[in-house]
Amino acid sequence: MTLPGNIDFDNLKPEEFEHILPDLFATGNGKVSQDPRLQKFLAANPDCAALVSDLETIAETARSLLEPVAEPSERVWQNIQAKLQEDSALASIDDDYIDPGAPLD
Amino acid sequence: MSCQGPMMTQAPPSRANPGLYPRNPPIAGEAAAIEAAQKGDPEAFATLYNLHKRRVYTLCLRMLGNVSEAEDMTQNAFLHLFRKLGSFRGESAFSTWLHRLTVNLVLMQLRKKGLSLVSLEETVSSSGDDAPRHDFGSRDPVLVGSVDRVTLQRAVAALPPGYRTVFVLHDVEGFEHNEIAAMLDCSTGNSKSQLHKARLKLRELLRNPSRLPQSPQPSGSVEFAQ
Numbered sequence: 150m151t152l153p154g155n156i157d158f159d160n161l162k163p164e165e166f167e168h169i170l171p172d173l174f175a176t177g178n179g180k181v182s183q184d185p186r187l188q189k190f191l192a193a194n195p196d197c198a199a200l201v202s203d204l205e206t207i208a209e210t211a212r213s214l215l216e217p218v219a220e221p222s223e224r225v226w227q228n229i230q231a232k233l234q235e236d237s238a239l240a241s242i243d244d245d246y247i248d249p250g251a252p253l254d
Numbered sequence: 255m256s257c258q259g260p261m262m263t264q265a266p267p268s269r270a271n272p273g274l275y276p277r278n279p280p281i282a283g284e285a286a287a288i289e290a291a292q293k294g295d296p297e298a299f300a301t302l303y304n305l306h307k308r309r310v311y312t313l314c315l316r317m318l319g320n321v322s323e324a325e326d327m328t329q330n331a332f333l334h335l336f337r338k339l340g341s342f343r344g345e346s347a348f349s350t351w352l353h354r355l356t357v358n359l360v361l362m363q364l365r366k367k368g369l370s371l372v373s374l375e376e377t378v379s380s381s382g383d384d385a386p387r388h389d390f391g392s393r394d395p396v397l398v399g400s401v402d403r404v405t406l407q408r409a410v411a412a413l414p415p416g417y418r419t420v421f422v423l424h425d426v427e428g429f430e431h432n433e434i435a436a437m438l439d440c441s442t443g444n445s446k447s448q449l450h451k452a453r454l455k456l457r458e459l460l461r462n463p464s465r466l467p468q469s470p471q472p473s474g475s476v477e478f479a480q
Contacts, residue, residue, distance in 0.1 A: 221328045229336075
């Protein structure tokens with residue numbers, strides 16, 4: 150899905166706007182409300198303007214979710230340590246392994 | 255580009271927009287800890303765990319929506335990290351590399367559970383319960399100024415898994431559509447469409463915040479509809 154090049158932004162209909170909206174958000178900086186090509190349309194269609202405003206608010210607020218808010222329980226690190234120690238012990242056994250079928254020096 | 259597995263050695267973000275790097279700045283003491291951990295220093299690995307456990311766990315929790323699975327996945331991610339740390343060359347931010355590894359592990363888990371983003375996109379009808387409503391004509395008040403991160407977090411957790419995955423990857427983690435498409439083995443258009451539908455669904459959910467489930471609790475007992 151890409152934005153068609155022959156869009157008549159001055160005579161855009163709401164259903165056409167709905168169709169191209171995902172691409173409008175994906176292009177540029179995602180600020181559809183500030184797109185100069187859409188100012189006339191958004192002014193004439195307040196419901197579409199409200200939708201754009203809401204979706205921009207959601208996207209902007211989502212950025213704040215990047216900050217971690219939760220911490221894993223102690224059990225996670227204990228399990229990691231146990232697993233690594235188990236792997237280390239197995240590796241040690243491998244290192245010490247002597248092939249009983251190997252010829253004696 | 256095919257979908258890469260979690261065993262990839264380097265994941266330099268090929269984004270034209272370098273926006274992710276400022277979101278993943280180097281952490282004090284991280285470089286020394288990486289170098290020491292690569293030489294097998296267990297204390298250094300513990301330092302890396304402490305530096306990144308919250309980000310990794312939060313990512314898992316947001317994508318999986320389940321405390322128990324998120325903890326298991328966090329454990330899995332750090333075990334993979336321990337085994338693959340030697341292949342980290344510093345060509346991308348360590349946190350970016352670790353997040354890529356974690357995202358790929360989570361996606362593998364979601365695939366095992368039968369999540370198919372493409373089929374979700376193509377088969378959910380506009381009248382389905384999970385599908386966002388197209389309500390241009392509504393006169394509900396706009397959300398501006400009324401969305402806080404806690405409420406949005408609850409709404410994200412309530413999203414269907416396909417929508418949630420793309421939303422978290424793009425709007426929260428900052429991945430580009432072409433990167434998401436590669437990770438999910440779908441088209442860029444599909445990723446854009448999924449994201450748009452996710453945002454529409456969130457708008458719908460946020461208009462009725464009282465109906466949202468509570469955030470996942472540490473007890474591990476809270477699960478969201480899959």
